[in-house]
Structure formats: C-alpha cells, structure tokens
Amino acid sequence: MEIQVNGKIKQLPKEVETVADLLHYFGLDAKMVIVEQNKEIVSKDNFQGANLQSNDTIELVRFVGGG
Amino acid sequence: MKDDRYSRQVLFSPIGKEGQEQLEAKHVLIIGAGALGTSNAEQLARAGVGKMTIVDRDYVEFSNLQRQQLFSEKDAENRMPKAVAAKERLSAINSGISIFSHVMDVQVEELEKLAPDADVIIDATDNFDTRLLINDISQKHDKPWVYGGCVGSYGLTYTIVPGKTPCLNCLLETVPIGGATCDTAGIISPAVQMVTAHQVAEVLKILVGDEQALHGKLISFDMWNHHYQAIKVNTVKNPECRSCGGNRDYPYLSPESQTKTAVLCGRDTVQIRPPERMERDFDTLRRRLHDGEIKQNPFLLSYTLNDHRMVFFKDGRVLVHGTKDIAEARRLYYKIVG
Ligand SMILES: [Zn+2]
Numbered sequence: 001m002e003i004q005v006n007g008k009i010k011q012l013p014k015e016v017e018t019v020a021d022l023l024h025y026f027g028l029d030a031k032m033v034i035v036e037q038n039k040e041i042v043s044k045d046n047f048q049g050a051n052l053q054s055n056d057t058i059e060l061v062r063f064v065g066g067g
Numbered sequence: 068m069k070d071d072r073y074s075r076q077v078l079f080s081p082i083g084k085e086g087q088e089q090l091e092a093k094h095v096l097i098i099g100a101g102a103l104g105t106s107n108a109e110q111l112a113r114a115g116v117g118k119m120t121i122v123d124r125d126y127v128e129f130s131n132l133q134r135q136q137l138f139s140e141k142d143a144e145n146r147m148p149k150a151v152a153a154k155e156r157l158s159a160i161n162s163g164i165s166i167f168s169h170v171m172d173v174q175v176e177e178l179e180k181l182a183p184d185a186d187v188i189i190d191a192t193d194n195f196d197t198r199l200l201i202n203d204i205s206q207k208h209d210k211p212w213v214y215g216g217c218v219g220s221y222g223l224t225y226t227i228v229p230g231k232t233p234c235l236n237c238l239l240e241t242v243p244i245g246g247a248t249c250d251t252a253g254i255i256s257p258a259v260q261m262v263t264a265h266q267v268a269e270v271l272k273i274l275v276g277d278e279q280a281l282h283g284k285l286i287s288f289d290m291w292n293h294h295y296q297a298i299k300v301n302t303v304k305n306p307e308c309r310s311c312g313g314n315r316d317y318p319y320l321s322p323e324s325q326t327k328t329a330v331l332c333g334r335d336t337v338q339i340r341p342p343e344r345m346e347r348d349f350d351t352l353r354r355r356l357h358d359g360e361i362k363q364n365p366f367l368l369s370y371t372l373n374d375h376r377m378v379f380f381k382d383g384r385v386l387v388h389g390t391k392d393i394a395e396a397r398r399l400y401y402k403i404v405g
Contacts, residue, residue: 007294031239034285036298043303044240059296061287063239065332066218066254067103067193067262 104191
C-alpha cells in the first residue's frame with residue numbers, strides 16, 4: 001500500500017494495516033507519538049483500530065527529550 | 068543611548084511601550100541551561116524581561132560549546148556550573164535585569180519554591196521525568212509552560228496553558244518515570260534555535276498578555292528534510308487526565324515519583340543525590356581522596372581515578388562519569404565517600 005507519511009510517499013508491506021502497525025514498522029513508541037490521519041487526530045486508544053487506506057496522509061509527531 | 072535599547076521592540080506594535088513595561092515587570096523561570104535554556108535566556112535577557120531564574124544541575128564541557136550559546140572555552144576549562152556561567156554572561160548582556168541562578172537538580176521541593184513567583188515556565192530540560200514534574204506544577208500553580216525538545220535536525224514545541232489546552236500528560240498518556248528513552252542521535256544548532264524561536268515568541272505573547280496570539284498547535288519540524296507540521300491537538304485534552312482533569316492528583320508530584328539516582332541523557336553519567344539535603348564540605352572530602360587527580364572551583368570538585376571521574380557539587384550531588392549503570396555508579400561512589 002502507498003501512503004504519505006510526513007510529506008513523503010512510502011510503500012508499505014502488506015502486513016502494515018493499522019496505525020499501530022505503522023508505528024511498529026517505524027520503530028516508534030506509541031506513547032511518545034501523536035498521529036494525524038487525513039487531518040484528524042487518532043486517539044491513542046484507537047491506534048489498533050485505525051485502519052490505513054491507500055493514499056492516506058499521515059503525520060507522525062514524535063516527542064523527543066533532547067534539549 | 069541606553070534609553071533606546073528596546074526601541075525596535077517597542078516599535079513592534081503588538082508589544083509597544085505598554086508591552087515593554089509588562090516585560091520588565093515579569094519573571095520567567097527557565098529549567099535547564101543547556102542548548103534550549105541558553106538560547107531562550109539570551110533572547111529574553113535582550114528583550115528586557117525584568118526577572119529571570121535559571122536552574123541547572125550540570126557543568127560546562129567542551130562538547131556543549133557547539134550549541135550552548137552562553138558558554139565559552141574558559142567556562143569548559145574551569146568546569147563552571149552552567150547556571151553560574153549563564154548568569155555571568157546574561158548579566159554582561161543586560162545589566163538592567165535581575166538574574167537568579169541555582170546550581171541544582173529540580174525535583175518537587177525545588178519547583179514548589181520556584182514556580183509560585185514565576186509568570187511562565189520554560190522547559191529547557193533534557194528528560195521527560197522533569198518535564199512531567201513541570202507539567203504537574205504548572206497545573207497546580209496555574210502557570211503556563213512551553214515545552215521544547217530537539218534531536219538531530221528535528222524539534223518540536225507546544226505551549227501549555229492550564230484550563231485552556233491539553234497538558235503534556237494528556238498528549239503522552241502517562242509515561243512512567245524513567246520510561247521515556249534518551250535521545251543520543253546528536254543535534255545541530257539550527258534545530259535548537261528553531262525550537263527556541265517558537266518558545267520565546269510564545270513567552271513574549273504570554274508576558275504582554277496577548278494570549279489570543281498563541282499558536283495553539285503542536286509544532287514540529289525537520290530542518291534537514293524540510294518538513295514542517297502544525298497540528299491542532301485540542302481534542303486530545305482528556306477530562307480524566309490525572310494532571311489537568313477534574314479529579315487530578317498530580318501523579319508526578321508524589322514522593323514515590325522522585326528519583327534519587329538518575330542516568331543523565333546521552334552523557335554516560337549517573338547522578339546520585341544524597342538522601343537528605345546537605346552542603347558538601349570540600350576540605351573534608353579532599354582528605355578522603357588520596358590517589359588520583361583533583362580539580363576544584365568554588366562550586367564543584369572533580370576527582371579522577373583511573374578511568375573514573377566523579378564530580379561533587381556543593382549541594383551534595385555527585386555525577387559519576389563513564390557509566391550508565393546505576394549499581395556500578397553507587398559502588399564507585401560508596402567506595403570513595405564511604
Ligand atoms: Zn492533562
């Protein structure tokens with residue numbers, strides 16, 4: 001499936017079906033990320049249930065500690 | 068000539084003469100004097116914020132100079148505490164403002180003392196344990212705070228206004244103490260400056276009372292890959308949040324959340340806090356240290372023996388360098404201090 005992640009087109013393997021899968025695929029800790037799917041915030045409770053569709057626009061905002 | 072030092076800022080109409088007077092009457096608390104802290108502090112000192120308190124637990128090293136703009140080679144050579152070196156430079160930049168500095172590790176007790184007098188708190192820390200503590204204090208004392216974080220060419224910022232926006236705990240959904248990992252991927256200065264440009268702009272808006280102008284979004288960017296985001300996160304505000312919700316209990320202010328030992332982010336260093344508040348007497352300490360090399364300034368004593376180096380602060384804290392292992396650090400510490 002092809003989706004846009006943080007402004008870049010990404011080809012995802014078949015097994016990446018949900019937002020939770022996507023975070024796992026990128027090695028991100030779900031607690032430390034805010035996800036926007038097609039301009040809507042996805043609640044953290046719903047990462048497992050949020051299915052990805054072709055041509056979705058996903059924004060991942062990662063909280064970082066450095067300063 | 069001195070009279071027109073703020074003229075360009077006064078000409079900027081959202082601030083104006085009245086705003087400038089407001090700035091001069093306000094107090095900003097900056098937690099951390101690393102990259103974010105020094106950049107925030109320099110901008111706010113130049114802007115003429117009347118009172119600034121800057122707190123930091125560390126001392127200057129050469130690896131800081133690439134991005135921590137208030138420090139010089141001399142500060143690194145002398146291992147000056149960052150809070151002390153920052154105050155000195157800030158006073159040279161603007162002698163007309165009051166700057167208070169504290170060489171200490173902020174925990175609940177320290178923040179409870181510092182926060183009530185501040186108008187806004189700037190997060191310039193390097194770890195989430197302290198941020199979540201700032202977050203709870205901000206809610207408890209009804210003080211806005213501005214989160215900032217950066218790593219590599221990436222950074223993000225968010226302004227938390229109690230009663231209006233979600234808090235950090237809403238955004239992260241309860242990260243356990245010590246649960247967030249450390250970023251060790253390096254950092255370039257432009258990423259720091261981009262974060263602090265946003266933080267300072269937000270702080271100026273808060274201080275002059277122009278809350279309407281606050282951006283209200285979670286802003287993030289990657290300056291190497293040219294990606295810029297601003298996301299509305301209002302919907303994330305959780306009515307059940309333990310930090311800002313109706314039945315809040317400020318989980319990060321509880322005694323069991325307090326850490327006595329901590330691994331410093333990306334530093335290969337463990338900090339040990341004494342169980343009780345104390346003032347370390349360097350003369351007594353020196354008598355216990357036989358072999359090895361000792362370097363001392365009025366604020367800290369650095370002791371090197373073989374591969375290990377320990378830095379003892381006046382407030383009793385010790386930094387054990389060359390390890391990330393808390394058990395090993397404690398063992399080395401007790402071997403020396405007894
Ligand atoms: Zn909250």
